Amino acid sequence: MAIGTSFPHAIDSRRGYAMMLMVVGSVVISFGGLVQRNIEFADPWQVSFYRAIGLLGAVIVIIGFNNRGCKLRTMAGIGGLGLLAAAMVSVAGIGFVQALAHTSVANALFILGAIPFFTALFARLFLGEKLRRATLVTMVGATVGLGIMVVRGLSVGTGFGNAMAVLTAVSFALFAVIVRYKRQTDMLPVLLLSSVIVVAISALLKMGDINIPPRDIFLCLFWGGCLSGFVNWMFIIASRHLAAAEVTLIMLLEFSLGPVWVWLFIGENPSIWTVIGGGLIILAVALRAAFELVTKPKLEQTTSGPI
Secondary structure, eight states, X not given: OOXXXXXXXXXXXXXXHHHHHHHHHHHHHTTHHHHHHTOOSOOHHHHHHHHHHHHHHHHHHHHHHHHTSOOHHHHHTTHHHHHHHHHHHHHHHHHHHHHHHHXXXXXXXXXXTTHHHHHHHHHHHHHOOOOOHHHXXXXXXXXXXXXXXXXXXXHTTOHHHHHHHHHHHHHHHHHHHHHHHTTTSOOTHHHHHHHHHHHHHHHHHTTTOOOOOHHHHHHHHHIIIIIIIIHHHHHHHHHTSSOHHHHHHHHHHHHHHHHHHHHHHHOOOOOHHHHHHHHXXXXXXXXXXXXXXXXXXXXXXXXXXXX
16 A cells, blocks of 8 residues: 555656656555465554654665654644544554454455545535536445445455445545645654554554564565555655556556455455445546546645545
8 A cells, every 4th residue: 555646746857766756565465365365374453563764764765865863843734633633544544454454465455446426525625626527427436335335244254344435535645635635744753653653552552572484574564665665655656746546547556456365375365245346446447547637637736626
């Protein structure tokens, strides 16, 4: 799950470089579900604990590299909305791990494919951004897909996992709206703070029981530090040079490839209802992004522009 979702930026001369970063990052981070399935003994809270530590370490390195040392003013610059953004990322991070633990990778990732539509809805409600008719139509398609997956999930015992995926999507969309509003501010420290929050909550709920095999610890640290931390950094850089539609379209690689890896390597087959519901979500996002790219090839978005 990457941070570069739906950030509005003008297209510039580095589009090719940015697209390459987005494609590579989307493919790499799509292995997150496979990593989770190879964790043998750790429960979701222990996974969240070590995954957050991995992300924390990665962000400290990145902030230090960007600022020639981790400066306090970098943290202070995020402001009150940055604290709210950190809370949303914390909820999204915890919800994502819970979703993968209680439903199929396909269910979780296909539901997360609706993030752009939640983002558009919240941007309309909180930032006053207008929704185009095309967005409204495709949001209906994504909502139908979500409904199929969540309702069907309740009937087959994966309702909690699907609900956690929806919570993750909503929380991440709220985070994206905050970053959109404060896009001139370096919001990378939000990841630092959110990682600390997740570590504290996970340790508290486990009553300090964080002893798991070294192999599981390595996988969690790799997931948080390499897959989430540095790949998210790549996405943030890329999203500065691409239109929101291009970012959304390329991010579909993560949500569509994730279920493929667990199917190929560990034989986790998605149900027909997952394929139908997830297919509707992915199709809605793809058509919306493609429509925007075709109709406005020289799109330059502002915070007040329609989505």
